[in-house]
């Protein structure tokens with residue numbers, strides 16, 4: 001068998017913020033907590049595309065409660081960051097009424113997207129509605145919104161990896177990291 005190779009980050013990466021083993025351990029803890037809280041119920045995980053897919057995949061593998069999975073895709077009108085004006089590009093396939101919904105997000109930044117989403121889902125009459133976010137940037141909040149389950153609180157900086165992109169790249173990196181200045185603005 002080949003000897004393990006020393007860790008080498010992607011050349012566009014300035015600094016790894018959370019490595020693979022840290023994330024794995026924390027996702028396991030979150031899954032245990034969620035499994036305890038929803039024991040005996042069937043959870044509906046709602047993954048927000050595309051950023052949550054890696055996190056959702058790992059989280060659901062670790063859950064010991066029954067669950068179903070559904071997806072939504074939202075776009076927030078850009079122009080100097082998130083405006084809170086949100087469009088639903090893909091909606092749930094299943095009816096949310098009477099369900100225990102757990103929204104799975106990659107990151108909560110201003111909170112505007114999540115605020116819109118929770119208002120929208122609440123009108124559908126779920127039995128319960130909570131949020132699980134891998135990352136939280138509490139210093140960036142523009143609206144009162146809170147995820148019940150949070151993987152890591154991070155400072156106000158743009159991160160990629162573990163599902164998070166820059167221009168659709170870097171989602172496949174198994175860690176969360178900050179890009180080199182030279183990688184921003186390029187293709």
Ligand code: 5GP
Nearest residue numbers: 082108109110111112113157158159164165
């Ligand atoms: P909010 O409405 O909370 O400002 O925006 C949330 C969305 O903005 C996230 O779901 C994510 O898609 C994107 N976002 C916010 N911060 C970051 C970041 O640091 N890196 C990346 N790649 N996306 C981010």
